[in-house]
Amino acid sequence: MINDIKIIVADDATQFGVMVAERISEVLTDIAAPIMLLPTGSTPRSTYQALAQSSMDSKINWPEATIFALDEYLGIAADDSRSFRAQLWAEVAIPLGLAPHQLITPNGMTGDPEAEAQRYEAEITKHSPIPLAVVGVGRNGHIAFNEPGIDFSVPTHVATLAIETRQDNASAFANSLLPTRAITVGLATLESVNTIILIAQGGHKAPAITALLRGEIDHNWPVTALVRHRNLSIILDQECFESLKL
Ligand code: GLP
Numbered sequence: 001m002i003n004d005i006k007i008i009v010a011d012d013a014t015q016f017g018v019m020v021a022e023r024i025s026e027v028l029t030d031i032a033a034p035i036m037l038l039p040t041g042s043t044p045r046s047t048y049q050a051l052a053q054s055s056m057d058s059k060i061n062w063p064e065a066t067i068f069a070l071d072e073y074l075g076i077a078a079d080d081s082r083s084f085r086a087q088l089w090a091e092v093a094i095p096l097g098l099a100p101h102q103l104i105t106p107n108g109m110t111g112d113p114e115a116e117a118q119r120y121e122a123e124i125t126k127h128s129p130i131p132l133a134v135v136g137v138g139r140n141g142h143i144a145f146n147e148p149g150i151d152f153s154v155p156t157h158v159a160t161l162a163i164e165t166r167q168d169n170a171s172a173f174a175n176s177l178l179p180t181r182a183i184t185v186g187l188a189t190l191e192s193v194n195t196i197i198l199i200a201q202g203g204h205k206a207p208a209i210t211a212l213l214r215g216e217i218d219h220n221w222p223v224t225a226l227v228r229h230r231n232l233s234i235i236l237d238q239e240c241f242e243s244l245k246l
Pocket residue numbers: 039040041042043044070071135136137138143144145165169
């Protein structure tokens with residue numbers, strides 16, 4: 001525990017995924033219709049594999065589950081493999097046998113992004129309180145696509161991606177096509193979720209986790225919005241943990 005925040009450190013990548021999956025299971029067990037906000041990116045992949053491997057004897061009621069994506073690129077269609085919907089569909093929904101209506105994502109092709117962000121927030125709020133959000137973190141401290149400088153009281157909104165974020169996510173795109181904007185749940189949206197599991201792997205994520213563990217709100221590090229959350233667990237790999245500067 002550091003500043004009342006529970007930290008779990010995994011020895012290796014496989015154990016990391018299993019530990020996150022077990023924590024997800026603990027939170028969602030015995031919920032008749034579990035609802036969760038889930039991230040994309042490379043960090044959650046081992047978790048999604050572990051969830052799929054344990055799905056037969058899982059205590060999570062997957063047939064009645066609803067998954068909301070944390071965010072979605074603007075200008076990328078749902079059936080484009082680079083969309084976050086496509087990632088969550090391939091990595092979570094298919095392995096767990098979910099139907100399309102069980103995966104809810106913002107419409108990245110909307111003609112009115114602001115209205116779509118409001119619609120998405122309303123959809124999440126309809127299911128409030130949401131039992132669980134799993135969130136990754138960018139090396140600049142973004143969570144979902146809440147970039148440095150964002151007002152912590154903002155709900156789901158249209159985000160302009162920071163330059164570091166665009167660089168980090170460029171590998172999935174030919175550079176000219178990398179989106180500049182996205183729809184993201186807000187830090188206020190995340191604050192209302194009952195339990196948050198923050199996951200990070202690698203030394204490059206250590207500055208963001210260090211900022212959070214200092215225990216003070218810092219608008220340059222959006223991840224520090226989580227210091228005021230009442231039920232936060234952090235799961236790190238060894239490399240990230242050893243690179244923390246506390
Ligand atoms: C992306 C996503 C975040 C994710 C983060 C880290 O931009 N919007 O939800 O947590 O970057 O990604 P990765 O796990 O690939 O490092």
